[in-house]
Amino acid sequence: MPYIGNQPAEQFTSFATQEFSTSATTSYTLDHAVTNENEIALFVNNVRQQPGSGKAYTATGTALTLSAATASTDTMYCVFLGRALQTVNPATNSISTAMISDNAVTAAKISASLGKVLQVVSTTKTDTFAGSTEDTWYTITGLTAAITPSSTSSKILVTGHVMGSEENTSSDRRFYLKIQRGGSDISSALGDSASSRLQVHTSGFSSGGANALTLPFNFLDSPSSTSALTYSIQVRGDTNGVVVNQAATDSDNDTYPRAVSTITVMEIGA
Numbered sequence: 001m002p003y004i005g006n007q008p009a010e011q012f013t014s015f016a017t018q019e020f021s022t023s024a025t026t027s028y029t030l031d032h033a034v035t036n037e038n039e040i041a042l043f044v045n046n047v048r049q050q051p052g053s054g055k056a057y058t059a060t061g062t063a064l065t066l067s068a069a070t071a072s073t074d075t076m077y078c079v080f081l082g083r084a085l086q087t088v089n090p091a092t093n094s095i096s097t098a099m100i101s102d103n104a105v106t107a108a109k110i111s112a113s114l115g116k117v118l119q120v121v122s123t124t125k126t127d128t129f130a131g132s133t134e135d136t137w138y139t140i141t142g143l144t145a146a147i148t149p150s151s152t153s154s155k156i157l158v159t160g161h162v163m164g165s166e167e168n169t170s171s172d173r174r175f176y177l178k179i180q181r182g183g184s185d186i187s188s189a190l191g192d193s194a195s196s197r198l199q200v201h202t203s204g205f206s207s208g209g210a211n212a213l214t215l216p217f218n219f220l221d222s223p224s225s226t227s228a229l230t231y232s233i234q235v236r237g238d239t240n241g242v243v244v245n246q247a248a249t250d251s252d253n254d255t256y257p258r259a260v261s262t263i264t265v266m267e268i269g270a
Contacts, residue, residue: 016083020076026066032080033061041079044070115269118154121145122264129244132167137178137234140244144232145265149225153270156221158189158231163214163259164244165206166237172207173248174238176200177215181223181231189219212247212257220268231265 018031034040037051037059049056057066070076123145131138140162147156158179166173178201179189190199204213215235223229235242247256 016080018078018080020078022070022074022076023072024069026069028064028066028076030059030062030064030078032083034059034080034082036060037064039080039082040064041081042076043078044076045074118150118267118269119147120264120266121147122262125245125261128246128250128258129164130167130241131236132241134237134240136241137236138242139180139183140233140235140261143244143261143263144230145263146228146230147265147267148228149223149267151270152224152226155268155270156223156229156231157219157266157268158221158263159216159218159266160233160261160263161214161216162233162235162244162261163212163257164235164242164246164261165212165248166239167241167243168237168239168248172205173211173213173240174203174205175213175215175242176203176236176238177217178234179217179219179231180234181221181229183230183232186219186221189221212259214259229265231263233261233263 016032020028030040037057040051040059042049042051042057042064044056051057051059055067057064059065064078123143125140125143127142129138129140129142143162145158149156162177164175166175176198178199179186189201191197191201193199201217201219202215204215206213217233221231235244243250245259245261250256
């Protein structure tokens with residue numbers, strides 16, 4: 001609709017104010033001209049004064065005249081009732097979650113959300129996997145998770161578990177696990193390389209043909225990247241191959257389990 005003067009603000013308005021440096025005087029100068037004293041609200045020591053001739057103050061143009069002199073220790077300010085300042089800045093703590101559009105908050109806008117989960121990607125593998133060569137690392141197919149960090153300062157929490165075993169039906173079996181990023185080992189997710197010892201993230205041991213192992217893994221990675229990252233899991237046995245999501249012996253009866261393996265990656269605000 002038509003209007004006179006400045007275009008009104010869309011939602012919020014506030015009033016212009018002026019603070020005075022007081023002294024022993026009855027005369028002050030206003031920042032904005034007024035028609036009369038009724039266009040301002042005057043406060044002395046936080047007490048509102050009564051406007052009008054013969055009362056606390058009068059005003060015309062930029063001249064403000066008090067009926068009694070102030071002291072230098074007084075505080076005085078006025079509110080220009082006829083000068084609404086146009087702004088769309090709401091008051092602090094006045095916005096509720098219901099007032100925010102669903103798509104208004106992005107990862108970039110919540111970069112100050114330090115230590116909070118920004119995104120989650122998870123994969124569950126339900127079918128079995130096998131590798132038949134001894135002392136060989138196998139990347140488990142169907143058990144990867146890809147994530148694109150929103151900031152180079154973000155951390156990636158990699159967590160999950162693998163159920164499986166060394167492919168050996170008669171004696172003790174060992175089951176080893178590593179975490180990889182982009183098809184390469186994450187060196188900080190491995191144990192130290194003392195002499196000829198095997199570097200792994202975690203491992204398990206069992207005896208007996210029907211047994212299966214569940215190896216949990218948990219690692220906080222610092223990739224320093226905003227490119228797409230793919231995390232995967234490698235496993236190997238000792239003197240035999242490996243099986244995943246089943247026991248070393250996999251006969252068709254309820255003595256031998258089938259299970260799932262999972263991997264979850266979470267971007268954590270740095």
